[in-house]
Amino acid sequence: MKTAVADMLGIEYPILAFSHCRDVVAAVTNAGGFGVLGAVAHTPEQLEIDLTWIDEHVGGKPYGVDLLLPQKYEGADQGGLDRDALRQLLPAEQQAFVDDIMARYQVPQLDDEQREAVSRLGGMNVSPKGYEPLLDVAFDHPIKLIASALGPPPAALIERAHAAGVVVAALAGTKEHALRHQEIGVDIIVAQGTEGGGHTGEVATMVLVPEVVDAVAPTPVLAAGGIGNGRQVAAAMALGAQGIWCGSVWLTTEEAETQPVIKEKYLAARSKDTVRSRSITGKPARMLKTKWTEEWERPDGPGPLGMPLQPLLVSEAQARINRAANTPGSGAQELATYFVGQVVGQMNVSKKAGQVVLDMVEEYADVVLRFAEEAAETSA
């Protein structure tokens, strides 16, 4: 697994782990992989705390930070709107639809203090006003990589990163996105197939990866989407990737701060139990199929809003659901969902994050040996 990406990042295994949880980031980095902290919903204060904690736990080993830098979102032409300005744009129809869901599923209200706490959370920091303060925090730490999980990194960010010796990665769901990333100077393209969790396109990893590899060569490509074990890592490498990027598989690890009811749903879910839905972020993102995603797909419903209006619309409802979801048999339990890819079907046991890395590497090595034996037989 001595690939260009492993060299570039100074790591043993080019296995990049996306997680919102600092414990996972540190565990993967310490196991020889590379942890990437998803920070889009962090406040700058919380990000400072988390990165300091990571610095204290990885002993100088490399890690990265991930943000969303979409080109298209409500208010983009004004460089982003503040939360109150955005709230003015929420249509009454969608607000009534959310209220109706909450009422029909009997999801308890928050008290004033809880509601206040929800409104203080970072939300989705997708405009420069939102993410610039996060970048300032990130660049004050010894990050080795900055990634855009949505949209092309702005030129200023690429310059700033390169001046600081920081590698820039960007996710791409189509060949066209990958070429655009390459053109603006992105160092590593993450080709993510539709089977991946979170924001994802329509083309599957098996097709997308070789297509992107061929299009952007010699820029290195990581495969993402559908990768959670060593055979899948080997498949990605066979397709021409220089490593892999995965996010779902960490959600059921012991370190993950996944809500218990969601963790249980993940462990029980089949690979066919996910859906691409705009119901949480406003852009298509893969998550568990639940009553929540079903409600938003109703033909008689108003349909979701765009980004960042939809997250603003549903943030309090999501908080209400998550607070109440641990009550067995509750409507909130039925509604509760979260991002995850189709590999959820193979996530059946909770393990340490470091163990997940080692299991991947071991199974990968088995496949390499199997191919080596085939090569030996063929030449014999």
Next chain:
Amino acid sequence: MKTAVADMLGIEYPILAFSHCRDVVAAVTNAGGFGVLGAVAHTPEQLEIDLTWIDEHVGGKPYGVDLLLPQKYEGADQGGLDRDALRQLLPAEQQAFVDDIMARYQVPQLDDEQREAVSRLGGMNVSPKGYEPLLDVAFDHPIKLIASALGPPPAALIERAHAAGVVVAALAGTKEHALRHQEIGVDIIVAQGTEGGGHTGEVATMVLVPEVVDAVAPTPVLAAGGIGNGRQVAAAMALGAQGIWCGSVWLTTEEAETQPVIKEKYLAARSKDTVRSRSITGKPARMLKTKWTEEWERPDGPGPLGMPLQPLLVSEAQARINRAANTPGSGAQELATYFVGQVVGQMNVSKKAGQVVLDMVEEYADVVLRFAEEAAETSA
């Protein structure tokens, strides 16, 4: 590539090629792979002609036949209905919708003779009344494999096949389908990911193949969906498959009887230009996104019928479109679509079918060598 499937079928490369075109079937078999003739729309007379032709061209090398054996279809409880009985079930709303599409896109009518020819065609032989005569023809030829591309093969068919030394394969889009196939005695499971052309489920190949391999072991599994080059074959083998099954990649070969306008669309299409649509067969099948698929997705439209009503509803319209589609700038040209998987994005040059097999094998061998070198470096 000496796998269990290669041994079972007596072939050099476990590369199975699904095609409606006898020339492709023979070419792949002659190149060391294994051709499978898709016969669902054949009349028994036409199948007899095609299989005789194949026998004359493969010099005793093995090939197979593929049918659709769905459990659920209109009239299934009566063992299938004849065409006139089915016609009585076509709702006026959908008939008017089809007429409206034809009118708005100015697709010329057929003359009486052409219309008569369309109604004589085999259509979709998905009930026992339809496929039993085809099986009788197939078993009169030295077929080595019978495959069900949709639904579990009936017990009587499995018995008949095994008594005749014929291997039974069945496509599965979920682990559950694969387990059902295994339980009833299917010899080879074809795990087909959502990226595949034609009837396909929602789970991607990268996730589905290892899941099915683990579930049905030691029954051998072929990977299908998203496979059109040697890196993808190697990825499939890394995932644990014993070979691959592919259909799309033959549609642009020199031997394929693909309509010229469709062939041009395939050669120009990007990987994101396909969609799963029920608009032709009544069950979700991946095909080129065109005005036809768009029309059927209109929220104000009646939506497609089930199988086999939808094919009956649209067969004449499809014939009208296909007859007129070669006229540049015509509505028929805009509407024309056909089944294909996401690998259409990499189908950019028309080649001989045998050459496609050899290119796959060569690129596969390159990947095997790359892994062998990695194994040698690691152990050094």
